[in-house]
Amino acid sequence: MRINCPLCGTRDRREFTYYGDAVYANRPAEGAPIEAWDDYLHLRDNPAGETRDLWYHELGCSAWIEVTRNTVTHEISATRLLTDRKKPAKRGKKT
Amino acid sequence: MRIAGKGLIDRAKTVGFRFDGKDYTGFEGDTLASALLASDVKVFGRSFKYHRPRGVMTAGSEEPNALVTVGKGAAQVPNVRATVQEIHDGLEARGQNAWPSVNMDVMAVNDLFAPFFSAGFYYKTFMWPRAFWEKLYEPAIRRAAGLGALSGKHNDESYEKAWAHCDLLIIGSGPAGLMAALTAARAGAEVILAEEDHRMGGRCLSETFEIAGKPAADWAAGIVAELDAMPNVRLMTRTTVTGAYDDGTYGALERVGLHVANPPKDLPRECFWRIVAKRAVLASGAHERQIAFSNNDRPGIMTAGAVRAYLNRWGVAPGHAVTIFANNDDAHRTARDLSAAGVRIAALIDVREDVEVAGDFPVYAGYRIIDTVGRKGLRDVVIADKSGQISRIVSDCLAVSGGWNPALHLTCHMNGRPVWREDIAAFVPKPGMVPGLEAAGSANGAFSTRACLAQGVAAAEAALEALGRKPKKVDMPEAEDGAVRMRAYWEVPEPKHRAWLDFANDVTTKDVRLAAQENFRSVEHMKRYTTQGMAPDQGKNSNVAALAILADATGRGIPETGTTTFRPPYTPVSIAAMGAGGQGAGFAPQRFTTSDKAARERGAPMIEAGLWYRPSYFPRPGEKTWRDSCDREVMMVRDRVGICDVSTLGKIDLQGKDTARFLDLVYTNTFSTLKPGRVRYGLMLREDGLIMDDGTTACLAEGHYLMTTTTAAAGQVMRHLEFVQQAHCPGWDVRMISVTEQWAQFAVAGPLARELLNSVLETPIDVTTPPFLGVTDVRLMDVNARLFRISFSGELGYEIAVPARYGEALYRDLVARAESLGGGAYGMEALNVLRIEKGFITHAEIHGRVTAFDIGMEGMISGKKDCIGKGASQRPGLVGPEREQLVGLRPIPMSRQIGAGAHLFNEGADPVRVNDQGYVTSVGYSPVLKTYLGLAFLKNGRARHGERIRLVDHLRGTDVICEVMNPVFFDPEGGRARA
């Protein structure tokens, strides 16, 4: 399994650490009710299909990457840096 | 027997080997199977359940019967396929699952009780009396189970793992694979051609047909030679591709040294490859099927294609009077080839009445085999025509063919299922089930040589197009293009005796029918109930037939009944190969500090702290136990001065205008008020509100901070900080980097610490420079260093940090100075006691389920700002008197010993779960206070200081009353560190 790090290029899965769903990147604001934290920390759509999750290029450039991935086929269709979230995700797979 | 003039073996090179204690010879190129068959050996092993004598059935890795043990002692390998193992001088092999030998096995008595050992019988019995299951039944079952045995000894032979990358991976080097390789290679693609056998060519090596006007084997050799000369081609023989994984990753096992006599020590036995291929072609051929009939498992009963292989490739006729039993025309070639080589054909029996066979041997069209005779080797074959008229044929080798199954397993490794083709009565791959992998040739259900050649070319051309390469024209060689003529035939109806399906697990047609009778109707249920398909051949020889029988028994068609799943590995792979590099210390990195050498020189036993090695204590002459040393080191630090290497703690350098603000976010307490030159203790929560880590962070200059973490959590904190910055603060001016390994850092602790440092620093320090919880740049011996005034021991303490390359020298120097002042080096045991005396926590206390409230630090969560974890930390279950809170414990009387892991109960309460009040996390003997001290978590502990609590450790037989108290046992005002 390989992931296209936007900074380093296509690297093997072994260089990355998985965190979880991309919702982790949107933490509730200060003073948010506990239900918001419950939702953020615990509840998950958990789709059988396309999902977006967060990977850390731990053995590479330390970038946090949002990966668009299919949980049934494992196919990765897009990756982008967490810090680039305002820009659209880079589509298309390398061959 | 050996046939002159046949075979691709090298008759000039004889090889001596041993099987079951007897010496044999063969030729280079022989497998154990071919060499033993040439010597007329019939019985190779005993079947799993019934211990029936069994012989070689096939000529490939799918072999279900001839599993032998090779080698002796620690090098012993069980379950080796005799059909794959190449012989070499000195090879020693023996049969398995039999005692005293495969020829004479006492366990054959099981066969007499067969009616009681039907499928699933063990689920219906062995239940009574209850105690008998574990004492009698199960041990007996376990002894009877399994085929080969491990030696139980460690083995130091070398195994390797490797990576390979290519444009096109071709799996299999028969006609389809060779043409695919040629097509791709000539177009300039980077090609890997992997072949399971030790020689390339696939079926070309075993058949007498011609390709391009020459014997197939010669044609293949020519193609291989051309490929070998091309720099963009890697030929890998003895390499089985075992699994297909995501993104064009394939696992493969190469048998590197298993065929070598007296291999050099560093020659790996096997190499596990990870091959990353942009595209792949599966040209793995097909496996021939048996037909089920009474006693179809005797030694001497083989597949028709295997008999041809033994004849044409190895020059061996597995019998003197050979019978063929088939449902298809392909099998007739066995009769013709043997006949042409001078071997007598006893009979060719074809179930099809209307078949026409050319050949000078007896043909029985429309007949079927109803029994065989010859327990230790086939003697007679009993046949019947459709009217029931019985004849007996004298025969010592029976070549059976029920058709062929494409070897499509890899195409189904990623949740795919194959499709049924009625015309060949076989499953074929469904395209596209593994992205980038296409099947070609027999693996794809094409059975004529011409079709295989053409499909190989087509598959390569499709791959080239996907790779953006132009194919060059490849001439299609002339080859036979016969149509498949067969009639699906799975079993001879109503067998009088057991008709075998799964030879390796001893599963019969009756077993499959019994499964259906008991409503185990789905193919998965049938498989698990009967164990068909679960043996070493993983159903390669029985799956389709068993499926057909099940379909018949349940009134469904084969496609409707379905198949079970296919999983890696395609053929079994040794754990040593897939785990190459993991043995011994190789399993995980070893991290050493700069003082490691000096510590070991002083005789310090080293202990693991995560991946690091740290000294436990430094024994001095006269000290008999670790306690002697530990007690002395604690007093040494409290009274004089001690040196301890603390480099393993995480160190993270943070810089940028927004760093202060960032630290305020990740820590519970405020760091933006920390001035340059100051250090502050910080508590870090996970976002779920529980403690992640604690440590100190120093402000080195405006916008420049150095954070420390615990040794254990360094990686986790780094990952966390990067996440917070990139996810939550992407526009902020803050960057961080781990500098744990860049700085060697040593604690200098004790009343004489300042005196010691002043003997080595260029500029002297005093009580205010640096102040307690301060940091300053210093210089010593021409090296710039940082000096932190922090204390984990509770004594006057400093930590001095130098660039790591100076670590060893500085450590030795500091220890020498300490010793001259009556102190010295101290290790982890003393470090632990010192911090327990002061009530300082480690990850023994903050074990991941602990909150700031639990350790009495809820006040450190600033009310004035947000921080990671603040929101979730306020959940009702994380605060309140029900929580277990940090307390100190001291045994009553003080002479009693306590240990960590004990639980706490109210005095007089039974030590059972419902009365559980808490548990002890850390214990040390305090030579200062002359008592054991413990840190513990006790329900509502802070309100219970002064109470008596019962400490019970069932495991070590301890039951002690303790006093609950403030965990800061020694110097509660903290004056000593501020001296």
Add this chain to the structure above:
Amino acid sequence: MRYSGFRVISEGFFGNKGWTPAWRDPDPKPEYEVVIIGGGGHGLSTAYYLAKNHGITNIAVLEKGYLGGGNVGRNTTIVRANYFLPGNQEFYSHSLKLWEGLEADLNYNVMHSQRGLINLFHSDGQRDAFARRGNAMINQGDDAELLDREGVRRHLPYLDFEQTRFPIYGGLLHRRGGSARHDAVAWGYARGADQRGVDLIQNCEVTGIDIVDGRVTGVQTTRGAIKAKKVGIIVAGRSGQVAAMAGMRLPVESHILQAFVTEGLKPVIDHVVSFGMGHFYISQSDKGGLVFGGDLDFYSSYAARGNLPMVEHVMEAGMTLMPMIGKAKVLRSWGGIMDMTPDGSPIIDKTDVGGLYIDCGWNYGGFKAVPASGWCMAHLMATGDSHEYARRFRLNRFVTGHLLDEEGTGSQHNLH
């Protein structure tokens, strides 16, 4: 039909033609009192105990594939009661007691073998943590012994004591821990439930849950609509998908766990051995294969298959711990879909929809829980109240903070 050795012998004399179906194959009725979605270990045991303990038999178990085809059919078969948090302790203790009487209860040999489980530790700190656990086990009334290095060597002489990367300090021995034949458990409960009148409906996939005025009224399936007053969702890794049919989101993330079996070998490993530093656990089945596994692949997945990095890590762990298994050949690898929760502990609870219950979140420890899970889920569905032993397995414990985090790794689903 009652199973026994006597029966095996007598049937053997008559060509085994007398064996009757292990369970019926009924068509689904239009209505039941209880519908259980999921014919795995927990679903089947729930149906069994609803019938046995509560006299409720008008039940349909709806299984989308074949009975026991999910995680119960592809695990490493370990049975143990060595949890240390109150809330978990009593549950698994109860489960182990049920295991000990299971064969007699079900009249089916589940081959429960209490051969002993040893958790190895490699530092003083780990030893202390295991001491806490062992004492908790004894407080609960279960068994535990602390072994030192020589004690481990006596039980497990084949471990690499000299060169292994993480030296063996000792181990926690749980004598009543061991293993069982996974398929047999599913089939035993299936047969037992069927004998008591429960309808086991295979090849029946639930496609919708009908809810009217906040109460469940039935389900839609590929074999028609079925009405029911009570519905239990017991589908492990697919919990999120089925709960979504009721408009629910769960604190569950589905992950892939791989496991492995070698070719059959003569007995060589008599215990269940757990090697925490390597995330590796191994035992030997009664068929002779070494059954072992390790950690999740760590990325969320419904593929039920994994990739090589974790395969290799597991093999490497085996080699550093017990290199003598190196010559054994892995015969098959497989993967399942694990329902991971933020604290690694399960959920047996009602939902906000009246009559709708859920049993999920077993992470990768569901096999040992099969008996107690069914027992407690049946109690909940029959009485409307949590069973005493499962009272902390609430859906809302995450929002209230009453967590059951055995690993101590916090609310990240894949760290349990």
